[in-house]
Amino acid sequence: MTLKELQSKFHLELNSMYPDEEIASFFQLLVQDRLQLTRVEVALQPGLKVNSRDMSFFSNALTELQQEKPIQYILGKTEFYGLPFKVTSDVLIPRPETEELVDRILTELKEKRQRKKDWSQLTLLDIGTGSGCIAISLAKHLPNASIYALDVSEKALDIANQNAKLNKVSINFIQQDILDSDAITNLSKHLSGEQKFDVIISNPPYVRELEKHEISKNVLEYEPHTALFVKDENPLLFYDKIADVAKEQLSKDGILFFEINQYLGEDTRNLLKEKGFENIELTKDLSGNERMIKANISAQ
Ligand SMILES: C[S@@+](CC[C@H](N)C(=O)[O-])C[C@H]1O[C@@H](n2cnc3c(N)ncnc32)[C@H](O)[C@@H]1O
Incomplete structure (x- = not known):
């Protein structure tokens, strides 16, 4: 699957649960975390192939978002007052x-x-x-x-x-x-x-x-x-x-x-x-x- 196809899949499967901007933000956070690609790099490489190991990461994340798991727990991190923080369900x-x-x-x-x-x-x-x-x-x-x-x-x-x-x-x-x-x-x-x-x-x-x-x-x-x-x-x-x-x-x-x-x-x-x-x-x-x-x- 290409990056563009993956992005469409996220929007298609999550649009009944979250606003469009939120889905775009989830997708970007996941891509940044997993593939280290910025928003601009994603836009410039729509045809980039996502390998099977990365695909299973995105599929898991998609399932967790469908189960309403907070994106911070999916990624295991967040930002607070401009600083990085690890977060778990604890x-x-x-x-x-x-x-x-x-x-x-x-x-x-x-x-x-x-x-x-x-x-x-x-x-x-x-x-x-x-x-x-x-x-x-x-x-x-x-x-x-x-x-x-x-x-x-x-x-x-x-x-x-x-x-x-x-x-x-x-x-x-x-x-x-x-x-x-x-x-x-x-x-x-x-x-x-x-x-x-x-x-x-x-x-x-x-x-x-x-x-x-x-x-x-x-x-x-x-x-x-x-x-x-x-x-x-x-x-x-x-x-x-x-x-x-x-x-x-x-x-x-x-x-x-x-x-x-x-x-x-x-x-x-x-x-x-x-x-x-x-x-x-x-x-x-x-x-x-x-x-x-x-x-x-x-x-x-
Ligand atoms: C609302 S959270 C605040 C966490 C963090 N300070 C923040 O602002 O995001 C409350 C915290 O109090 C802790 N807590 C709950 N009961 C407590 C107790 N009896 N004694 C000490 N800490 C307690 C919880 O484990 C939790 O981490």
């Missing part, structure tokens, strides 16, 4: 709104650095690191910072570790259930003496079971449920616990950043207020949804 596929969170953190820290010289030697903690996308992107942009990243999942930490190597950054990984009663004590063992974290970040599980009907099949069937869902009765469980961790483990002028459930912005703000946090700021993402919250332990 980790959540990093989302664009999380890139916005990283951007927001870096902007905030840059402003702080201008006010206070030693703010570049930060100690940061990412709770629920998954693929490591937040911790690794921050490490790449804050070369002097000490970065810790925690997750309950050993398999996720293994991927995050591979991603740290891929991106040539050093991260201190911690396996810990943040909901455990001894989480705070265990965390403090990773710091020396009176040392505290300057920044704690978390994008914890926040999707309520009642929101499942809004979630597409490719997410529900392929992404890890422990990374996504919380019980309807206690949707802020992780925020509650992580806020307690932050109260114990953040330095006096430290900052807590959360990615949040767009429907629970006010509830999250109230929770932080009740726990005594100050300067609470709720921010919308580019789609206009309340998606990020920032708070300090004490007024600055």
Whole structure:
């Protein structure tokens, strides 16, 4: 089969499931990955013969796309904040709104650095690191910072570790259930003496079971449920616990950043207020949804 015929086959077999532009993008990502051909090279070589080994790769990918498997899992990789990340079904596929969170953190820290010289030697903690996308992107942009990243999942930490190597950054990984009663004590063992974290970040599980009907099949069937869902009765469980961790483990002028459930912005703000946090700021993402919250332990 030629490249052009293969491209037509993708469009023919997927057009009832995906828009044309998405199919074109899937095809290009697969061709780039397997044959190392750019979009222009594909257009210039429509008659190029695809050999049988490559054909079986494309046929498998086509079947997986028909089963609504996310293209990132088919390829085993994705891009986040301009950096390459390995992804498997053990980790959540990093989302664009999380890139916005990283951007927001870096902007905030840059402003702080201008006010206070030693703010570049930060100690940061990412709770629920998954693929490591937040911790690794921050490490790449804050070369002097000490970065810790925690997750309950050993398999996720293994991927995050591979991603740290891929991106040539050093991260201190911690396996810990943040909901455990001894989480705070265990965390403090990773710091020396009176040392505290300057920044704690978390994008914890926040999707309520009642929101499942809004979630597409490719997410529900392929992404890890422990990374996504919380019980309807206690949707802020992780925020509650992580806020307690932050109260114990953040330095006096430290900052807590959360990615949040767009429907629970006010509830999250109230929770932080009740726990005594100050300067609470709720921010919308580019789609206009309340998606990020920032708070300090004490007024600055
Ligand atoms: C929404 S995902 C975020 C992943 C990644 N930080 C990102 O932004 O793409 C939540 C992460 O929290 C982890 N997690 C779930 N329950 C946890 C727990 N009890 N303690 C620590 N981490 C937990 C999951 O394994 C998952 O990696």
